[in-house]
Amino acid sequence: MATKGKEWMKTRSDVFDFFTARNLFKLSSDGHFNDPDSISPVKIGKESNVFLAKKGDDKVILKIYRLETCDFNRMYDYIRFDPRYYNLKRNRRHVILTWVQKEFRNLHLARDAGVRVPTPYVYLNNILVMEFIGDELPARQLKDLYPKNPEAFAKKLIYEVKKLYKAGLIHGDLSSFNILNFNEEPVLIDFSQTTTLENTNAKDYLKRDIQNVVAFFKKCDLFLNEEKLWKEITGKKSGRAYL
Ligand SMILES: Nc1ncnc2c1ncn2[C@@H]1O[C@H](COP(=O)(O)OP(=O)(O)O)[C@@H](O)[C@H]1O
Ligand SMILES: [Mg+2]
Missing domain, CATH: 1.10.510.10 (Transferase(Phosphotransferase) domain 1)
Known part of the structure; x- marks a missing residue:
């Protein structure tokens, strides 16, 4: 990774773990939002944190799952009854990352069915990027x-x-x-x-x-x-x- 990325990750290591910081940097380098420094918190939850980021003059939402504090047993007990994930192994990291992918997939299906949901843009490991719902402030x-x-x-x-x-x-x-x-x-x-x-x-x-x-x-x-x-x-x- 470029020196710029490493520098940025060092300065943000208080807020994001290395894995998350690396994913954020990759997503922003790929143009999904402007600059990792433009991120501001919307809601800090038990398992995920929701942030706002700028994309051009627009805003996007980042939902970031925290690998260390997710209750993966609860997630596993939910997901294992979903026919789409019958073969999922009870592995902490794998379950959590699948959970993020599942949310992305569900949002897509809902969106395709014409349900009013935030449009999902992209996901990378523990981060989901989606449409911001709101005007100046989040709805x-x-x-x-x-x-x-x-x-x-x-x-x-x-x-x-x-x-x-x-x-x-x-x-x-x-x-x-x-x-x-x-x-x-x-x-x-x-x-x-x-x-x-x-x-x-x-x-x-x-x-x-x-x-x-x-x-x-x-x-x-x-x-x-x-x-x-x-x-x-x-x-x-x-x-x-x-x-
Ligand atoms: N696309 C969005 N646009 C605006 N606000 C959002 C969006 N997604 C989430 N939020 C805000 O973040 C909060 C937490 O998001 P949510 O997906 O419900 O995560 P959790 O799993 O923590 O409940 C929501 O209650 C809402 O206030
Ligand atoms: Mg919620």
Whole structure:
């Protein structure tokens, strides 16, 4: 690696481990964002950190998984039921890197199905680069910015979940934490736990997703019916049966 890269990594070793710094440097050298120094934190999580980076005059989001603190056993217990990953070995590094690839892949599938999600641009090892959702500031999570018109928002959200289901996917961690309220439009994020309908636990995941949605809208005084919502999403019934 060029001396410039080594120098940069040395100065940032307080923030990023060597592996991450090297991946960041490679991604920026390949033009996926301007300069590793343009990175600023958006959210520091338990397993991943989300950063903002500049790309030209635009912004992109970097989701960086921390190899040391990821609960890879939890990840493995999720991923091993996904038919796409039946053969995955219980190896810490391998599971975590596959988890990142899985999130990238899920975002792509959702995007192709017309679901409003951040467009995934590229991933490299533990780093996922995707579209920034927001204006000047990142869009806020639904839990922090309640919709002005809960009924209209719920309708749009259900439409997104239906499209996802039609594409054969269950979000698996759908809640007001992983839905952004971007100018009163729902944008779904955090697709690492998303799985296919063939997953033996798919029904349980969808049930939980629906329960979370119902619980959130209850706080907005909108009372959705779980069973009707299930039918609406799975295509067993059409129309406005969920309200
Ligand atoms: N594409 C994005 N645009 C704007 N903000 C985002 C984007 N992706 C993530 N965020 C912000 O970062 C937070 C954490 O991202 P998320 O994918 O949910 O990771 P975690 O696994 O830590 O929950 C989100 O709640 C949101 O506030
Ligand atoms: Mg999340």
